[in-house]
Amino acid sequence: MTAMVRAERVRKSFGRVEALRGVDLTVQPGEVAVIIGPSGSGKSTFLRCINHLEQISGGRLWVDGELVGYRQDGDRLHELREREVAGRRAAIGMVFQRFNLFPHMTVLQNVTEAPVRVKRIAVDRARETALRLLDRVGLAGKVDSYPGELSGGQQQRVAIARALAMEPKLMLFDEPTSALDPELVGEVLAVMRDLAADGMTMIVVTHEMGFAREVGHHLVFMDEGAVVEEGPPREVFADPREPRTRAFLSKVL
Amino acid sequence: MSSTRAPSAEPDAIVAVPVRHWGRWLSGVVVVLLVVWLVWSALRSGFVDAGQVRHYLFSPLILQGLRATVVLAVLAQATGIVLGVVFAVMRLSKNAVAAWVAGAYIWFFRGTPVLVQLFFWYNGVPSIFKSIDVTVPFTHTTLYSARMVDFMTPFMAAFLGLALNEGAYMAEIVRAGISSVDQGQVEAAQALGMTPLLTMRRIVLPQAMRVIVPPTGNEFISMLKTTSLASAITYGELLRRSSDIYSTNLQVVPLLVVASIWYLALTTVASGGQYLLERRFGQASSSRRRRRP
Numbered sequence: 001m002t003a004m005v006r007a008e009r010v011r012k013s014f015g016r017v018e019a020l021r022g023v024d025l026t027v028q029p030g031e032v033a034v035i036i037g038p039s040g041s042g043k044s045t046f047l048r049c050i051n052h053l054e055q056i057s058g059g060r061l062w063v064d065g066e067l068v069g070y071r072q073d074g075d076r077l078h079e080l081r082e083r084e085v086a087g088r089r090a091a092i093g094m095v096f097q098r099f100n101l102f103p104h105m106t107v108l109q110n111v112t113e114a115p116v117r118v119k120r121i122a123v124d125r126a127r128e129t130a131l132r133l134l135d136r137v138g139l140a141g142k143v144d145s146y147p148g149e150l151s152g153g154q155q156q157r158v159a160i161a162r163a164l165a166m167e168p169k170l171m172l173f174d175e176p177t178s179a180l181d182p183e184l185v186g187e188v189l190a191v192m193r194d195l196a197a198d199g200m201t202m203i204v205v206t207h208e209m210g211f212a213r214e215v216g217h218h219l220v221f222m223d224e225g226a227v228v229e230e231g232p233p234r235e236v237f238a239d240p241r242e243p244r245t246r247a248f249l250s251k252v253l
Numbered sequence: 254m255s256s257t258r259a260p261s262a263e264p265d266a267i268v269a270v271p272v273r274h275w276g277r278w279l280s281g282v283v284v285v286l287l288v289v290w291l292v293w294s295a296l297r298s299g300f301v302d303a304g305q306v307r308h309y310l311f312s313p314l315i316l317q318g319l320r321a322t323v324v325l326a327v328l329a330q331a332t333g334i335v336l337g338v339v340f341a342v343m344r345l346s347k348n349a350v351a352a353w354v355a356g357a358y359i360w361f362f363r364g365t366p367v368l369v370q371l372f373f374w375y376n377g378v379p380s381i382f383k384s385i386d387v388t389v390p391f392t393h394t395t396l397y398s399a400r401m402v403d404f405m406t407p408f409m410a411a412f413l414g415l416a417l418n419e420g421a422y423m424a425e426i427v428r429a430g431i432s433s434v435d436q437g438q439v440e441a442a443q444a445l446g447m448t449p450l451l452t453m454r455r456i457v458l459p460q461a462m463r464v465i466v467p468p469t470g471n472e473f474i475s476m477l478k479t480t481s482l483a484s485a486i487t488y489g490e491l492l493r494r495s496s497d498i499y500s501t502n503l504q505v506v507p508l509l510v511v512a513s514i515w516y517l518a519l520t521t522v523a524s525g526g527q528y529l530l531e532r533r534f535g536q537a538s539s540s541r542r543r544r545r546p
Contacts, residue, residue: 053443118446
């Protein structure tokens with residue numbers, strides 16, 4: 001079986017700052033991988049490399065068997081064109097910490113925009129799918145609202161529906177609840193839980209340890225740009241092997 | 254602190270003697286007196302013959318000039334907006350040559366007086382290039398050919414000069430608008446698989462409008478007045494028509510008043526349009542936007 005994501009010694013530097021110093025990680029289809037770690041550990045950077053929002057500076061990164069951002073010809077790498085990169089990204093959903101909904105479009109338009117413009121799906125069908133997805137995230141009544149009229153939790157649920165509308169094979173969540181008021185976190189986590197139960201392959205960067213423990217199949221602890229420890233969440237939480245993992249968990253639990 | 258608070262225990266409304274601002278009253282009276290005196294003495298001197306103003310306000314020549322002013326302003330502004338978008342995108346592009354060319358264009362056209370540019374197009378260009386020929390490259394097929402003096406009419410020179418000059422200002426306005434859009438919007442569009450062009454057209458530019466529209470309205474209002482410079486290269490717009498008339502009948506002040514009345518009318522209408530546009534686009538990303546009816 002092809003791994004959904006395979007990272008080998010992935011490095012990324014911004015100028016002289018090394019954000020990733022050799023990340024090795026494999027995520028299987030249907031798996032929910034949860035990445036935790038202190039801020040500045042490179043979790044979000046790694047996530048952004050997976051859909052090529054950041055270009056890696058070393059190592060190799062594959063999504064569903066295809067190199068991210070490059071085409072391999074023998075032992076030569078060719079950079080992909082913008083259009084090709086965009087095509088690959090269309091199959092990967094991403095949910096951002098700050099939602100990033102399009103403020104000039106209604107909730108429905110936010111969800112139908114990419115299917116219609118990128119995948120060239122007929123407007124009627126895209127609408128149908130969007131309505132079904134918005135119903136699934138509990139926002140059937142907000143279809144004609146603008147993002148500015150919604151609470152943070154509602155906006156994030158729209159953002160999840162927007163990503164799902166592209167029928168992605170992989171969903172990336174970049175601290176999806178970090179910008180939310182505490183009482184709104186639950187509704188977003190519930191949608192993500194529902195998605196996980198449905199078999200979606202997910203990589204979630206989060207500080208929600210409860211979610212990591214209950215929903216995650218695969219817990220990854222990152223520090224200083226590398227994976228320090230990984231394994232089944234219950235085992236890692238109960239009995240961390242690495243001192244750095246232990247130190248981090250003792251602070252957040 | 255709990256239990257027995259009377260539900261109707263509202264504090265008394267305040268009744269107090271407001272502070273009297275005698276200074277404001279006094280300065281107000283002085284200003285009103287000054288204005289009344291100025292207007293009255295001007296009218297008494299008979300500097301403006303109201304009858305003449307009324308006579309010329311709707312005269313055919315003046316109305317022709319008015320139409321020419323509006324046509325020139327609208328065409329030059331529209332072209333300037335298109336040029337502005339093109340040069341703003343070039344300026345922000347990763348292509349160093351495009352960015353440099355756009356920078357040089359903006360530097361040159363913002364850095365020289367528009368009146369000089371008009372003279373340049375009208376007098377300079379025909380003295381350098383004797384004819385204008387549009388041919389299919391590398392063949393002898395000629396699509397259009399004319400002597401430059403015939404091609405570079407006062408209208409053409411005024412249009413080219415004002416549009417190119419406006420393009421430079423609009424480029425900076427559009428650039429500011431594009432830069433004002435949150436980078437997260439671009440990332441969200443990219444993450445959905447949208448190409449850079451689609452992202453610009455569907456996500457960035459519509460949001461940039463909120464920043465672009467108000468100064469563009471100001472630019473158009475300013476353009477309505479700047480067209481009067483075209484009178485210097487004999488284009489028959491409003492000011493030129495007025496001065497044509499007063500150079501024969503010497504009614505200088507009434508005709509300048511006529512021109513001013515029309516300019517004021519145009520800019521007033523444009524301000525109203527600007528207000529409506531701003532209301533429309535200002536909403537685009539306001540958080541207080543009401544649901545559409």
